[in-house]
Amino acid sequence: MRSLPFLLISLALGAAAFAGAMSLGNDYIFFAGYVVLQYVVLSTAWNILGGYCGYVNFGSAAFFALGAYSTVAVYQSVEAYEFPHVVPVPILILVGGVVSGIIGLGMGYLTLRLRGAFFAIATLALAVVLQTLVVNWDFVGGSRGAYIIRPETIGPIGAYVRYLALLMLLLAIGSLNVARLIERSRLGYGFATIRDDEQAAEAAGVPTLRLKLIATTISGALMGMAGAPFPYYIGYLQPSSTFGLDYAVNSIAMPLIGGTTSWVGPLIGTLLLGSLQQYVTVTISSAANLLVVGGLLVFFVVLAPNGIIGLFHKYLQRKPDDFVGRRRIDPEAPAGTAAPASDAASGSAP
Amino acid sequence: MTDLLQIDNLGKRFGGFVALENISLSVPAGERLGLIGPNGSGKSTLVNCICGTLRNEQGSVRFGGRTLDGLAAHQRTRLGLARSFQLPRPFVSLNLMDNIRIPLLYTVEARGAHHSTGDIDDHCHRLLGEVGLEQKARQLPRDLTQVEMRKLELARAMAAEPKLLIADEAMAGLTHSEIEDILALLVRLNEQGVTVILIEHIMSAVMSFSRRLVVLVSGRKIADGPPDAVMRDPEVERAYLGQ
Numbered sequence: 001m002r003s004l005p006f007l008l009i010s011l012a013l014g015a016a017a018f019a020g021a022m023s024l025g026n027d028y029i030f031f032a033g034y035v036v037l038q039y040v041v042l043s044t045a046w047n048i049l050g051g052y053c054g055y056v057n058f059g060s061a062a063f064f065a066l067g068a069y070s071t072v073a074v075y076q077s078v079e080a081y082e083f084p085h086v087v088p089v090p091i092l093i094l095v096g097g098v099v100s101g102i103i104g105l106g107m108g109y110l111t112l113r114l115r116g117a118f119f120a121i122a123t124l125a126l127a128v129v130l131q132t133l134v135v136n137w138d139f140v141g142g143s144r145g146a147y148i149i150r151p152e153t154i155g156p157i158g159a160y161v162r163y164l165a166l167l168m169l170l171l172a173i174g175s176l177n178v179a180r181l182i183e184r185s186r187l188g189y190g191f192a193t194i195r196d197d198e199q200a201a202e203a204a205g206v207p208t209l210r211l212k213l214i215a216t217t218i219s220g221a222l223m224g225m226a227g228a229p230f231p232y233y234i235g236y237l238q239p240s241s242t243f244g245l246d247y248a249v250n251s252i253a254m255p256l257i258g259g260t261t262s263w264v265g266p267l268i269g270t271l272l273l274g275s276l277q278q279y280v281t282v283t284i285s286s287a288a289n290l291l292v293v294g295g296l297l298v299f300f301v302v303l304a305p306n307g308i309i310g311l312f313h314k315y316l317q318r319k320p321d322d323f324v325g326r327r328r329i330d331p332e333a334p335a336g337t338a339a340p341a342s343d344a345a346s347g348s349a350p
Numbered sequence: 351m352t353d354l355l356q357i358d359n360l361g362k363r364f365g366g367f368v369a370l371e372n373i374s375l376s377v378p379a380g381e382r383l384g385l386i387g388p389n390g391s392g393k394s395t396l397v398n399c400i401c402g403t404l405r406n407e408q409g410s411v412r413f414g415g416r417t418l419d420g421l422a423a424h425q426r427t428r429l430g431l432a433r434s435f436q437l438p439r440p441f442v443s444l445n446l447m448d449n450i451r452i453p454l455l456y457t458v459e460a461r462g463a464h465h466s467t468g469d470i471d472d473h474c475h476r477l478l479g480e481v482g483l484e485q486k487a488r489q490l491p492r493d494l495t496q497v498e499m500r501k502l503e504l505a506r507a508m509a510a511e512p513k514l515l516i517a518d519e520a521m522a523g524l525t526h527s528e529i530e531d532i533l534a535l536l537v538r539l540n541e542q543g544v545t546v547i548l549i550e551h552i553m554s555a556v557m558s559f560s561r562r563l564v565v566l567v568s569g570r571k572i573a574d575g576p577p578d579a580v581m582r583d584p585e586v587e588r589a590y591l592g593q
Contacts, residue, residue, distance in 0.1 A: 186459075189451060190452075190456065192441060193441050195443065196442050196443055197439045197442075199423075199435075199439065200441065201424075201441075202403070203424075203427060203435070203507075204427065204453040204457065205427040205453055205456040205457030206424055207456075208424070
């Protein structure tokens with residue numbers, strides 16, 4: 001397989017980027033980089049369900065927050081025994097992943113029969129339900145929020161935020177590898193058939209139900225993993241911002257801008273939009289960064305519905321081998337043009 | 351011959367509308383069965399009940415000696431029951447090769463076969479060659495004509511290596527020579543041992559293909575037998591031509 005070289009190359013690139021950031025000697029790059037990398041994980045995770053399977057999830061914030069709040073829950077439980085910080089962050093990331101993965105699986109089961117807008121609304125509802133639960137759960141801080149006291153420094157790399165950024169970098173590399181692996185496997189083909197036509201997929205032997213559950217679980221788990229280190233990054237976790245619309249909107253906008261049909265799309269979209277947001281936050285105002293997302297999203301949805309990847313293929317004037325059409329409702333798709341013609345010809349028997 | 355497909359007293363309702371009523375039908379292995387009936391007579395509903403797209407409320411479907419009730423559509427496909435859709439439903443974002451690859455990956459391989467990617471590629475090419483689409487292997491379904499789309503639909507059903515193939519109006523809207531092409535393809539499949547149920551409005555095609563004819567009218571089976579005898583049946587004449 002070509003997956004191993006890809007993993008090694010991505011690790012080498014990651015190491016180079018991290019070493020470069022270390023050599024700058026400024027912690028701001030880690031503060032900003034953490035957020036961008038976190039969105040790489042979120043948008044890649046969103047894309048596994050939204051881009052590959054065609055199921056639009058508006059509840060990314062809920063999965064992200066689940067990861068963050070499982071960290072708080074673990075932190076609080078450990079603190080009760082007066083051993084703060086004994087749980088290493090990588091373990092917390094795994095815990096967050098497991099919790100969100102299980103909720104992802106549960107969401108998959110509950111929303112199996114829903115498609116399109118209805119699925120999206122159900123995921124939005126999930127976010128509201130979870131937020132309400134957290135707000136009323138005193139153990140994790142309730143509506144007051146929760147404080148996490150993190151160490152100042154860690155080992156040889158210095159400031160703790162560098163350590164968090166390194167973990168997030170590894171997580172981003174991991175999720176990109178997972179996404180790429182899925183794309184090139186039997187699973188990826190199965191996901192594409194779900195996106196295109198579930199009935200035809202079943203007729204071809206694809207267990208659509210099982211694949212959808214796999215997708216919601218993997219996607220949810222990765223989002224939770226992205227959220228788990230967040231309390232350590234932010235220091236004070238508040239329900240309204242952790243469940244904020246930013247996460248949901250960004251994790252949809254980034255893949256859409258980059259292109260949803262391959263792992264490269266979310267990466268490009270995130271690097272572009274995420275960095276731009278960081279730049280705008282510093283130079284103009286933090287409120288303006290959502291405006292940037294909105295503006296770019298409108299631009300891409302209207303002018304380049306297949307994202308930057310789509311533009312790139314168009315520019316090259318060739319059709320990529322696979323994973324081109326993103327949605328069934330595509331003006332050029334044959335489904336729409338074929339149906340009425342043959343319907344008229346054959347008459348429609350039930 | 352043993353019965354490959356056996357349907358007992360099958361019934362299906364949509365609310366108050368009875369789509370199928372007490373349908374019983376057995377299809378021996380190797381049969382070439384034509385299924386005809388006016389629009390709305392329940393042909394496609396019957397196919398959907400056999401293939402698991404719809405759940406029948408009454409009766410049972412047995413295939414290869416096994417009861418299918420409660421099995422999902424993909425499980426039935428893996429048992430050897432393939433269908434083509436009345437309106438072609440290709441996977442629009444996958445090229446033709448990959449459209450064929452899906453049943454190979456998910457049905458043939460799921461039965462326990464293990465082929466390398468190269469073998470599967472060759473197999474896809476061979477199947478596309480059989481329906482004359484080899485040249486377009488790397489193109490997307492949107493580049494196909496209506497006829498080619500129907501051929502792709504058949505090739506995808508064939509790729510699942512079925513014991514029983516249900517071709518649901520595979521020829522509607524095609525020209526005479528195109529119909530001949532598809533008929534020849536179906537006959538060839540049948541000679542290789544695949545049982546074929548052909549649902550069709552084009553009578554010349556049905557009559558030349560079928561060895562046995564079943565007629566559905568308003569959700570009931572009104573005739574079943576050799577094609578010539580069935581066509582002379584006064585009840586069938588009444589259903590088709592009026593009194």
